[in-house]
Amino acid sequence: MGKLAIDGLRERVRGAVVTPGDDSYDEARAVNNAMIDKKPAAVVRCANAGDVMAAVDFARENGLDLAVRGGGHSVPGFGTCDDGVVADLSGMRGVRVDPAGRRARAEGGATWGDFNAATYAFGLATTGGIISTTGVGGLTLGGGIGYLCRGLGLSCDNLVSADVVTADGRMVVASEEENADLFWALRGGGGNFGAVTSFEFRLSPVKDVYGGPMLFELDDAATVLRSFAEYIADAPEQLGGFPAFQLAPPLPFIPEDRHGQPFVLVVGCWSGPLEQGEEAFRAFHDFAPVVAEHVGPMPYPALNSAFDALVPPGLQHYWKANFVTELSDAAIEAHLVHGPRLPVVNSTVHIYPINGACHRVAPDATAFAYRDASFATVLAGMWPDAADNEANTAWVRDYYEAVAPHSEEGGYINFMAEDDQSRIRANYKGNYDRLAQVKRTYDPGNLFHMNQNVKPAA
Missing domain, CATH: 3.40.462.20 (Vanillyl-alcohol Oxidase; Chain A, domain 3)
Incomplete structure (x- = not known):
C-alpha cells in the first residue's frame, strides 16, 4: 500500500492514522494478549463514527483485511491483523445516561468501567461482565455474561439499539423497529455484521x-x-x-x-x-x-x-x-x-x-x-x-x-x-443458518471476518 493511499486516508479522518515507522506504531498495534504480534498496514485511531466509516471504506476499496478494536480484550487478537487496517475505537469512550428513561448510550470504544462510572451516579446499571477494562462492544456482541445476568439477562438482552457501520460503509440503526434482522444477529453474533459505533442499553435500578x-x-x-x-x-x-x-x-x-x-x-x-x-x-x-x-x-x-x-x-x-x-x-x-x-x-x-x-x-x-x-x-x-x-x-x-x-x-x-x-456452527446451534443469511445481506464479501467467523450463506 503506497504513501499516496495512506495520505488519502489521513485526509478523510479526524483521528490519527498510525503506520509502520511512526513512533507510536508499536503502541498502536498492541492488544491485551501478548501472544499476538501482528503488524497492520495502518491503525486508524477513530475519533468519531465518520472515521469508522472511512476506515471500513478504505479496507474494502483496497482489498485489505479489516480488524475492529474496542476494548482490545479479544483473546484470539481479533482487534488487530497483519498488513491490513485496524479501526481502533478505543478513543470513542463517551457514555450518556438518560436517568428518566433508564437508558444509556455508550460509544463503541467504551469499557465497562466507563459505563459503570456513568450509570452509578444515577443508581442504575445493566449486565456488564466481570473485568471493568473489558470493552462494552465485544462483550455485548458475543452475548454478555456478568454478575447481574440472572436478574437482568445478558448484556445483549438489554440492548435497545445500535449504530452500525456496514461493509458498504453505510451507517444504519439496528433495533426492533429498524433493520430488525441485523439487530437480531448483533445480539450474540459477534463482530460479523459491522462495526458498532454506539450501543443503547436499558438500565435497571442497581447501585x-x-x-x-x-x-x-x-x-x-x-x-x-x-x-x-x-x-x-x-x-x-x-x-x-x-x-x-x-x-x-x-x-x-x-x-x-x-x-x-x-x-x-x-x-x-x-x-x-x-x-x-x-x-x-x-x-x-x-x-x-x-x-x-x-x-x-x-x-x-x-x-x-x-x-x-x-x-x-x-x-x-x-x-x-x-x-x-x-x-x-x-x-x-x-x-x-x-x-x-x-x-x-x-x-x-x-x-x-x-x-x-x-x-x-x-x-x-x-x-x-x-x-x-x-x-x-x-x-x-x-x-x-x-x-x-x-x-x-x-x-x-x-x-x-x-x-x-x-x-x-x-x-x-x-x-x-x-x-x-471449527466450533462456530455448534456455538450457535439452530441459529447458525439464519446468521449466515443475515451475513449475506449485510456483508456478502465477508469483510468483517476477523472474529469467530460466520460465513455468508451461499
Whole structure:
C-alpha cells in the first residue's frame, strides 16, 4: 500500500492514522494478549463514527483485511491483523445516561468501567461482565455474561439499539423497529455484521451491592461446586456470582502463609436490598468452612473492577469454553483433577450461572442460542512469561478435553481461542443458518471476518 493511499486516508479522518515507522506504531498495534504480534498496514485511531466509516471504506476499496478494536480484550487478537487496517475505537469512550428513561448510550470504544462510572451516579446499571477494562462492544456482541445476568439477562438482552457501520460503509440503526434482522444477529453474533459505533442499553435500578470472594479448601471443592449448582438453580435472581478455581493472590484478608496456594472460590453479588445481603450469602457459608472472605456492601462498579489487577495488559492468553446444562458429578471430578493445577495467579477457571432471566428469552429470539444452558465455563489461561506458553497452553487443552464430554458441544464465543473456528456452527446451534443469511445481506464479501467467523450463506 503506497504513501499516496495512506495520505488519502489521513485526509478523510479526524483521528490519527498510525503506520509502520511512526513512533507510536508499536503502541498502536498492541492488544491485551501478548501472544499476538501482528503488524497492520495502518491503525486508524477513530475519533468519531465518520472515521469508522472511512476506515471500513478504505479496507474494502483496497482489498485489505479489516480488524475492529474496542476494548482490545479479544483473546484470539481479533482487534488487530497483519498488513491490513485496524479501526481502533478505543478513543470513542463517551457514555450518556438518560436517568428518566433508564437508558444509556455508550460509544463503541467504551469499557465497562466507563459505563459503570456513568450509570452509578444515577443508581442504575445493566449486565456488564466481570473485568471493568473489558470493552462494552465485544462483550455485548458475543452475548454478555456478568454478575447481574440472572436478574437482568445478558448484556445483549438489554440492548435497545445500535449504530452500525456496514461493509458498504453505510451507517444504519439496528433495533426492533429498524433493520430488525441485523439487530437480531448483533445480539450474540459477534463482530460479523459491522462495526458498532454506539450501543443503547436499558438500565435497571442497581447501585450498591453486597458481594465479594469467599475461599474454601480444595478438600471441600466437590461439595462447594455441587452445593452451588443446587442452590443457584432456584436462588433469588438478585443473587449472581460464580464458583472458581484460583491461586490465592497476596491480599491482606488471606492468611499470608496461604498466598499462592490453590483454592475453590465463590464470588457472590447480591443486587437486592443491602440489608438482605448477609442473609443471601448465608447459603454460601453453609457449603463448607470458609478459609478467608472479603464480602460486604460496596458500589457495584467496585465489584465489577475487583479482579482487574489480575488481568493487566501484556499477559499471554489462551482460553477454552463450554456451555453446561448440568454440572454433573463426572464434570466436577474433571474439574477437581485439573482446576488445582493453575499455573500462576493470573490463570483462573470460572463457572458462570446463566439461568434465571437468561432462560426466559427464547433460543431463537436472539443469536445467543444456549438459553437452556445452566452454566458457561471458561478455562482462562493467563500468564506473564512467554517461555511458559507451551506448558500452560497444554494445561488449558488438557482441562478442556477432560470437561468437554460432560458439556454441550458449543461454547460462549467471547471465551473462544483462535483455533476454535471449527466450533462456530455448534456455538450457535439452530441459529447458525439464519446468521449466515443475515451475513449475506449485510456483508456478502465477508469483510468483517476477523472474529469467530460466520460465513455468508451461499
